[in-house]
Amino acid sequence: MKTTNPVWKIFVSVKLTVFLLLSLAATSIIGTVIPQNADPEIYFHKFGPFFFRLFEVLGIFDMYHAWWFGLLLFLLITNIVVCSIDRLSGTWKLIFPKNITFNLARFEKLKKKEQFSVDASPGELEGKFTAFAAKKFGRQQVDKTGDGFVVFAEKGRWARLGVYIVHFSVILLIIGAIIGSLFGFKGFVNIPEGESVNSVRIRNSGQVQPLDFTIRNEDFDISFYDTGAPKEFRSSLTILENGQVVLKNDIIVNHPLRYKGISIFMASYGEMAPEKETTHDFSTENIHVNFSIKASGMVYKRKAEIGKPVIIPEGLGTFTLTAFNPAAEFRGQNIGAALMGTLSPAKGEPVEVLLPLHFPNFDKMRRGAVVISVADQKKETFSPMKKEDVRYYSGLEVNSDPGVWVVYSGFIVMILGCFITFFMSHQQICIEVMRKGSKSKVRIMGMANKNKMGMQRQVEKIAAHLGNMR
């Protein structure tokens, strides 16, 4: 499509594609280095007032939803659409021609040709060669020449569409994502065992999203491997409409429940805060803390008191307990009773650490030089397996995404398109036979729009095959 429209000219450029792809790759790194959507206080503490303001203005703390990242994606999509329309309008006639014409001169320009001679006249070879070309390539044409004939054959003309199929799939993905963000929602809800809800909270915004049915959590179960690692989280759910049970199902991670276009996922769990404010037999008067040093593999047990710094062995700095929280939360999940403290390493900034009593490995997540945990926590007291005195809630992810099927079709189209683009090509072959005395001179030439090395090998194979054909 020839045009003088300057905007069209910008978007039809593959230089722009390369620039946008590399910009998206480079800027995407930022959000993997700076954790996204964390508490503003954490950012402020980490970056100081100036960079905090700057990053906030640039949307760095939620960069994949920032205006400039969206703009890059929008430019890429425009680029894809414009390029595809522009090129497809040019190649359309090539892909769907009214009638296919073969031109010997174009094959003559090829550098590599296979040649051999056969002890037979062109007349004897014609039938065999045409049948071979028909079988191997399909569409063909035979031209008589002065002292022989030429067979042209081709296949895979439509494979030139592959790249447009891939581009179309990318557009489908974007459309699906937009449908999902406009008409769907991502909510969560914590339901204590035995209780029901008929609304959920929207992630990030915190708004209430009503449901047209009720979810009742009958029971929550957790099982462990003998190594102590969790094996399965299971919630038994009942769906009710107008007080009537319509569906009963257990959900586990990877096996959600779907009802009326809404999916309910097993996401997290927790213990209900004890109703009376006596936290089992845990007393803040007599706390011991374990320091597992990563480098030496040693574990040291030290007495700790809230507000008093403890020296960490092996010169790794000091640790101070700051508070006890009987119902602590981590990323919105209840993790039960926990101690909080400040770790001041020998080098670097102090960090806040959270020590849930039930999860001695929790601090491993920090990937620090020392893993800190609360010592002497009897399993019987704090193991979530003991059901009688613990009441759980199930943390459920409740989503609706009407765009997901558009995205999924985009996935399938993309795989098909990539396969066609990369591994199928429009191949044309030309077999020319000329009388030379009592023999025939055969020339074989082939061309393809892609993978020319592969086509060359194929021509060699065909030559070997036809040369041995009698």
Place this chain on the structure above:
Amino acid sequence: MNSSQLLSFVTFIYGFAATFYIAAWIFKKTMPAKLAKWAAIGGVILNAAGFFLRWKESYAIGYGHAPLSNMYESLVFFALTIAIIYLFIEIRYKTVVVGAFATPIAFLAMAYASLSPNVSDKIQPLIPALKSNWLIAHVVTCFFGYSAFAVAFGISIMYLIKNRAPDNENGILARLPSLNDLDELTHQMVMFGFLFLSIGIITGAVWANSAWGTYWSWDPKETWSLITWFVYATLLHARMMRGWYGKRIAYLSILGFSAVLFTYFGVNYLPGLHSYGAS
């Protein structure tokens, strides 16, 4: 013999194959090339045997899952796919020189799995998030992609070495395939890798949607796989549409493989959902 011992042994076989491929290239001898090829074939067979033995062992312990769930197991599978893809190239293109640049990567992957103190070869139970039929499809396709990119990386290095004196008719540079062939081979490997990386990302997205209800959440591993995808998409567009060729494609292929390595190893040092790949 348990699978860990068998797989440690495979490390040495790959080391042996790599040494002989390099010797065959430098000294222009056919004997080491033959030995190297048989070692590589033996390595693939035993590597696969170790993989399936480990699978069986996990059932014997009672965990019962495909050995694709942690760093050790993924490295073992990575080495296996690299060796398979390399042997395919050797047989199809009838060249042994690529072996000097591809098998060392398989050897390094196995050596890291067997020898690094940070990588535990213990069979661990599957955490609830990994219990899904998508696990096998996701990991297998991702690693075929990674391995094709690894081989493309080796070939790009060959290109840059050869490019220092492309007209040299003697010496070790002359025994490398022609610049044209190396460039074309890089392109073929990148296309193969790109298809599998795309399928890997897609199966991961479908899995994430069935486990957490979102097919994309910008977790660092997802984001880095997308960054890798962008880099190779750039390479493919630059080559097909702008006629980029040779050195620039080789540099992009090396950049792409660094993104692969960061997606594979580096991301474990960032916070996110995929943290179980780290231990």
